[in-house]
Amino acid sequence: MNKISVAPMVDRTTKEFRNFFRMFNKSSTLYTEMISAQAIINGDIDRLLKFNDIEHPIALQIATHDKDYAKEAIKIANKYNYDSININAGCPSDRVSNNKMGAYLMSEPELIVSIANEIRKVTDKPITLKHRIGIDGKGILEDDRLMDSYEELLEFVDKVSNNTDINKYIIHARIAILKGLSPSENRTIPPIDYDRVYRLKKERPNLNIEINGGIKTLEEVENHLKYVDSVMIGRQAYDNPMLLNEFNISRYEIIEKLIKYIEENKEVKPYHITMHSLGLFHSTKYSKIWKNVASNSRIESTDLKNFLKELDKE
Ligand SMILES: Cc1cc2nc3c(=O)[nH]c(=O)nc-3n(C[C@H](O)[C@H](O)[C@H](O)COP(=O)(O)O)c2cc1C
Structure with missing residues (x-):
């Protein structure tokens, strides 16, 4: 179960969900909901960030487009001892894209590089990235840019990995369509393409690659683990949590x-x-x-x- 993580999910992976989950699973990594760097800087930090020891291993996911906000937010979050910091480059919501956060960041890997390097100045914890296999920027990006080939995914990951010490890439194996689909449609309509993630691991064996998207059973997990390092499960972990009952508790x-x-x-x-x-x-x-x-x-x-x-x- 330590090769499985539970995906960050707004309104779902709250502190209460995570404590419930720890009643039957101790080794899968848990994520906070996505929290914007500005919310951390301006908000009630205990309410946003405090967690119980039992929730370890736990990653803090932040959404940001600004390296200075990112650094400030992580400086504040240091008080809470998260095991790793995850940058969200996968959220497709219009609101998030319009603020140049989430999946939008895939169009500007330089921005991710500057955010990660600025965060590195204030923490020694691993920094990880959650992203998609590509993006369709029609209506949002200049020239309606489409980034939907394996080569573009590789170029993106190379740019980030060659210029940061981001050690883990969690890849939702669908592109994100930045305009016109709701976040929920963006989790079903763009087709799943696990092969692209497998190929990335094969061609970049030194990178730690975690696959995500539509995974429902432990048999599927076993199969993915033949090709990648680890697996992230979102909706199924929430809707059918007993799937990850590692204590065999009733x-x-x-x-x-x-x-x-x-x-x-x-x-x-x-x-x-x-x-x-x-x-x-x-x-x-x-x-x-x-x-x-x-x-x-x-x-x-x-x-x-x-x-x-x-x-x-x-
Ligand atoms: C209700 C809901 C909220 C989500 N919120 C986030 C989020 O805050 N950050 C993020 O990176 N992904 C978020 N996601 C996407 C999931 O982390 C995951 O990538 C996606 O659901 C695909 O995995 P699955 O098919 O196993 O559910 C959310 C998904 C759902 C269903």
């Missing part, structure tokens, strides 16, 4: 742990914890009833105890 025991967590963290609304566990009974006969229980915005730990009594009757 759902019953996980709910007992959830109850304990809720009772020990009174400052957190219980719903903000249980809402991230809706997939716990994925594809079992309890799926619907669990979703009803866990998605109640006024849920309390007694509701979980009552649910366990139902499970007991089986």
Whole structure:
């Protein structure tokens, strides 16, 4: 499981989700949601960045287009001891692209180089990059630039790797279409092309390459690992978390742990914890009833105890 990571996902990989996940998995790397460098500089940093020791290994993902903001943000984040810093060069949302962040950055590798090198001045932690296999910049980039060939991907990665010490490239094996698709469509419509990622690893064996996009089973993970160093799973890890249950612990025991967590963290609304566990009974006969229980915005730990009594009757 240490060759698998759980993808950064806004509104999903919150601190509460990560603590839930650690109830059954200790070795997969977790990511924060994408946090903009400016939010760190101007925001409530404990709320944005504080995490529990149990969440290690954990990476902080930042979105930025500005090397000075990036450096300032990581200087602030140093207080929290993240295991690595990840730069987002894969998010396709219009809002993010218009701010020259996310997948837009693939059109300006020099900017990524300057951001990474500026971050390096304030941290010794590994810096990693999450990106796509290419971008379609129609309507956003000059000359409606399309970057959709293996050669352009290689040139991009070479420019970054030859000029920074970024040691790991996490590649969502689809291009990002910068205008006209919603982020969710950008996770389904551009076709998946794992071969391009495999070829990159083959031609640049010294780089640490992690593959991402549409991976749903441990068999698929095994297969990818024949060609790349590691695998990142997003939606399936959230929707079917038991896929990554490395302790072989039962759902019953996980709910007992959830109850304990809720009772020990009174400052957190219980719903903000249980809402991230809706997939716990994925594809079992309890799926619907669990979703009803866990998605109640006024849920309390007694509701979980009552649910366990139902499970007991089986
Ligand atoms: C709800 C949601 C939010 C996401 N937020 C982020 C994000 O903050 N940063 C990022 O790099 N990718 C984000 N992604 C993309 C995922 O990290 C991942 O690259 C993508 O879902 C493909 O992997 P999958 O097919 O295993 O889900 C998000 C995806 C989803 C579904």
